Amino acid sequence: MSAVFRFAGPKILRAGLSILVVVTFTFVVLRASGDPALQILGPSARAPDLEAFRRHWGLDQPLYVQYVRYVLAALHCDFGNSMLAGKPALQLVFERAPLTLALMLPALALTMLIGIPVGAYAAMHRDTWVDRSVMMLTVFGFTVPSFVLGLLLILIFSVTLGLFPSGGADRPESFVLPVLTLGLGGAAIIARFTRSAMIEVLSQLYIVAASAKGVTWRQVVRHHAFPNAIIPVLTLFGLMLGGQVAGAVLVESVFGWPGIGQLLVVSVANRDLAVVQVILLLVALTMTSANLLMDLLYGVFDPRLRGTNSGSQ
Amino acid sequence: MKTATVETNRPSPRTVDLPTLLAVGWVLLMLFTALAAPLIAPYEITSIDLRHRLAPPVGFGGTMLHALGTDDLGRDVASRLFYSIRTSLLVAFGATAISVLVGTGIGFIAAYFRGLVEHALLLMIDVQASLPFLIVALAMLACFGNSLTLFVALMGLYGWERNARLARGLAITASAQGYASATRQLGAHPLRVYLRHILPNSAATLLVAATVTFPEIVLVESGLSFLGLGVQPPMTSLGVMVAAGREYITRASWMLLAPSLVIVMTAVAVSVLGDWLRDKLDPTLK
Numbered sequence: 356m357s358a359v360f361r362f363a364g365p366k367i368l369r370a371g372l373s374i375l376v377v378v379t380f381t382f383v384v385l386r387a388s389g390d391p392a393l394q395i396l397g398p399s400a401r402a403p404d405l406e407a408f409r410r411h412w413g414l415d416q417p418l419y420v421q422y423v424r425y426v427l428a429a430l431h432c433d434f435g436n437s438m439l440a441g442k443p444a445l446q447l448v449f450e451r452a453p454l455t456l457a458l459m460l461p462a463l464a465l466t467m468l469i470g471i472p473v474g475a476y477a478a479m480h481r482d483t484w485v486d487r488s489v490m491m492l493t494v495f496g497f498t499v500p501s502f503v504l505g506l507l508l509i510l511i512f513s514v515t516l517g518l519f520p521s522g523g524a525d526r527p528e529s530f531v532l533p534v535l536t537l538g539l540g541g542a543a544i545i546a547r548f549t550r551s552a553m554i555e556v557l558s559q560l561y562i563v564a565a566s567a568k569g570v571t572w573r574q575v576v577r578h579h580a581f582p583n584a585i586i587p588v589l590t591l592f593g594l595m596l597g598g599q600v601a602g603a604v605l606v607e608s609v610f611g612w613p614g615i616g617q618l619l620v621v622s623v624a625n626r627d628l629a630v631v632q633v634i635l636l637l638v639a640l641t642m643t644s645a646n647l648l649m650d651l652l653y654g655v656f657d658p659r660l661r662g663t664n665s666g667s668q
Numbered sequence: 669m670k671t672a673t674v675e676t677n678r679p680s681p682r683t684v685d686l687p688t689l690l691a692v693g694w695v696l697l698m699l700f701t702a703l704a705a706p707l708i709a710p711y712e713i714t715s716i717d718l719r720h721r722l723a724p725p726v727g728f729g730g731t732m733l734h735a736l737g738t739d740d741l742g743r744d745v746a747s748r749l750f751y752s753i754r755t756s757l758l759v760a761f762g763a764t765a766i767s768v769l770v771g772t773g774i775g776f777i778a779a780y781f782r783g784l785v786e787h788a789l790l791l792m793i794d795v796q797a798s799l800p801f802l803i804v805a806l807a808m809l810a811c812f813g814n815s816l817t818l819f820v821a822l823m824g825l826y827g828w829e830r831n832a833r834l835a836r837g838l839a840i841t842a843s844a845q846g847y848a849s850a851t852r853q854l855g856a857h858p859l860r861v862y863l864r865h866i867l868p869n870s871a872a873t874l875l876v877a878a879t880v881t882f883p884e885i886v887l888v889e890s891g892l893s894f895l896g897l898g899v900q901p902p903m904t905s906l907g908v909m910v911a912a913g914r915e916y917i918t919r920a921s922w923m924l925l926a927p928s929l930v931i932v933m934t935a936v937a938v939s940v941l942g943d944w945l946r947d948k949l950d951p952t953l954k
Contacts, residue, residue, distance in 0.1 A: 494936055498883065501891075503932060507928070514917060600800045605895070624897065631806070638799065646798055
C-alpha cells in the first residue's frame with residue numbers, strides 16, 4: 356500500500372499544483388490586462404455606466420481580492436457569468452461540450468485504429484517501399500495543418516464529389532469530414548511512434564530468443580513484440596489529447612461545428628473572460644488528469660517503473 | 669594528417685539526398701521571396717481591381733496579367749502571396765529566436781540554481797507542456813490585443829518549455845564535464861562559464877531544436893490568423909489568405925490552394941532540413 360502511495364503520491368501532488376498554477380495564470384493574465392468594461396460596452400459608453408459595470412462584476416476591487424474570490428468561487432464550481440450571454444459560463448460550456456466530444460472521441464479512436472496497425476506494419480516491413488511510402492505520408496500527416504486538410508477535404512468531397520456536407524452538425528454524414536480531419540493528423544504521429552517503438556522491440560534479445568526456440572514469427576509478433584511496443588504508444592495518448600483539443604478549435608471553425616472550439620473563438624474575439632477562463636481550466640483539468648492517468652497506468656502496465664523507488668535497487 | 673581530418677569532416681556529396689536538396693531549394697526560394705517581396709510583387713497587396721474579380725490563374729483560363737489569379741476584390745493573389753510569405757516568415761523567425769533564447773535562459777537558470785528554483789521552473793514547464801499552446805495563445809490574445817510586435821512576442825512563447833528542458837539537460841551534462849569545472853575553478857564568473865563555454869558547446873543541439881520549433885510556429889501562426897485572431901488586415905499572412913479563400917471555395921479555389929500549398933511545402937521542407945541538420949550536427953539526438 357505504501358509503495359503504491361509512494362509511486363502515485365508525488366504524481367497526484369504535482370497534478371494538483373499544475374492546476375493551481377493554471378488557475379493563477381489564467382486569472383492574472385485575463386484580469387490584469389485590458390478593460391472588459393470598455394470591450395463589452397464599447398468606447399462610446401458613458402463613465403457612470405462603465406463604473407456600474409465594473410462594480411457589478413467586481414472589477415473595481417484590488418487584484419488579490421478578485422483572485423481569492425475567484426479561487427473560492429471556482430472551488431464551488433462557480434466561474435461567473437458569461438458577459439455576452441448573461442448565463443453561467445460553466446453552463447454555456449457544458450451545453451457545447453457534447454458536440455465537441457462527439458468529434459474528438461471518434462477522431463481519437465480513428466487515430467489509434469489507423470496509426471497503430473500502419474506503424475506496426477511499416478516496422479515489420481522496414482526499409483521496403485511500403486515502409487518508405489508510409490513514412491513519407493506521415494510527414495505530410497503532421498505538417499498539413501488541420502484547417503488546410505479540412506478545407507481540402509471539403510473541396511474534394513463536398514464541392515467536387517458532393518458526397519458529404521461541408522458544414523453543420525445536423526446529419527450523421529456531417530460527422531465524416533470533421534472526424535477524418537481531426538483523426539488523420541494524429542494517426543500519422545501514432546504511426547511514426549508505433550513504428551519506432553516496434554523496431555526497437557524487434558531488436559531485443561528476447562525476440563531473438565523466442566524465434567530461436569521455434570515460436571512462429573506471427574506468434575512472436577503477437578505475444579512478444581506488440582504488447583511491449585504498445586505501452587509507450589499508450590502514454591502518447593495524453594500528448595495526443597492536447598493536439599486534438601487545439602485541432603478541434605480549428606476544425607470546428609472550418610466546418611461550422613457549434614462546439615466548445617467555436618465558443619472559445621467567439622469568446623476570445625469578444626473578450627468574454629468568464630467563458631475563456633472556464634474553457635482554459637477545463638482543458639487544463641482534462642489534460643492533467645489524462646496525463647496523470649497515463650502515468651499511473653504506466654506503472655500498472657510496466658512494473659519495472661514502480662520498483663525504482665522501492666525494493667529493486 | 670590535417671588534410672585527412674578535413675576530408676572526414678566534410679559531408680560527402682552522397683549524404684545529401686534528393687528530398688534534402690529539394691527542401692533546401694524550397695527554403696531558399698521562400699527566403700528570397702520574403703526578402704524580395706516588394707521588388708517582385710507585380711501589384712500592391714491592397715490595390716483593388718473590381719473589373720478582374722476572381723480571375724483564374726494561368727492554365728485555368730487566366731492571363732499573365734494575374735499569374736495566380738485574383739481574389740474577391742480583384743487583388744492579385746501572387747502579390748498577396750509574396751507578402752504573406754514575408755509576414756509569416758518574419759513572425760516565425762522572430763518567434764523562434766525568442767523561444768530558443770527564453771527557453772535556453774530558463775533552462776540554464778534551472779541548471780545553475782537547482783533546488784527550489786529548479787523545481788518551480790520544472791513545474792511551469794510541466795504546466796505549459798500539458799496545455800495546448802493554441803488555447804493559451806487564444807487566451808493571451810484576448811487580453812493583450814493584437815499588434816504585430818505583441819503577436820511575435822506571444823508566438824515566441826511557443827515551445828519555450830521544450831527548449832528550456834533541453835537547455836537544462838545540456839547545461840547539467842556540460843557542468844559535469846572537465847572544461848566547465850576547469851573554467852569554474854579558474855575563478856570564472858558563472859555567467860562567463862554559461863555564456864562563453866557551455867552555450868557554444870550546446871549551440872548545435874539548440875539550433876536543431878530551433879528547426880523543430882520553426883515550422884510548428886508557421887503552423888500555429890497560420891492557424892491563429894485563419895481564425896481571424898492572428899495577423900490583422902491590411903497586413904496579410906498565409907493563414908489570412910486561407911481564411912479569405914474559404915468563403916470562395918466553390919468559385920475560386922486558387923485563393924485557398926496557393927497559400928495552403930506554401931504552408932504545407934514550407935513545413936515539410938523545414939522538417940526535412942531539420943532531420944538532415946540533426947544527422948549532421950548532432951549524432952546523439954537520433
